[in-house]
Amino acid sequence: MQKQETTRIKKEDKVKIIAGKDRGKIGKVIRVDKKKKRLLVEKANMIKRHVKPSAKNPQGGIIEGEGPIHWSNVMLICSSCVKPARIRMNILDSGEKVRVCSKCNENIDSK
Ligand SMILES: [Zn+2]
Known part of the structure; x- marks a missing residue:
C-alpha cells in the first residue's frame, strides 16, 4: 500500500469525483492545495458563502463557489483512454x- 501523502493530480487535469454529493461528476481541477490536500474542481461541490459588501459586490450577500474536495475523493481521467x-x-x-x-x-x- 502506498501512502497518499501527495497527489499526482495537477491544475488543469480532468478528474472524476468518487465520493461525496457530487460523486460521478467530472470536472477540471482549478486549484490544488498541497498543504490541506484538497482540490477545487470546476462546478463541483458548490457551496454558498456569505460575503461582506465590497466594491465588486456592494450589496454583499451570498455567492456560490466551488468548495474544496479531499484529493483522495477524486480520480484522474486519462486524456488518452478517457477513463479514471x-x-x-x-x-x-x-x-x-x-x-x-x-x-x-x-x-x-x-x-
Ligand atoms: Zn489511459
Whole structure:
C-alpha cells in the first residue's frame, strides 16, 4: 500500500469525483492545495458563502463557489483512454519524470 501523502493530480487535469454529493461528476481541477490536500474542481461541490459588501459586490450577500474536495475523493481521467486511471511515474531517458496511465500506458503529460 502506498501512502497518499501527495497527489499526482495537477491544475488543469480532468478528474472524476468518487465520493461525496457530487460523486460521478467530472470536472477540471482549478486549484490544488498541497498543504490541506484538497482540490477545487470546476462546478463541483458548490457551496454558498456569505460575503461582506465590497466594491465588486456592494450589496454583499451570498455567492456560490466551488468548495474544496479531499484529493483522495477524486480520480484522474486519462486524456488518452478517457477513463479514471491510476497514475504511475515514469522516468524518461532524458531524466524527466512523466505521469503514465496504468491502463493504456500513455504519457499523460505529453499533450
Ligand atoms: Zn489511459
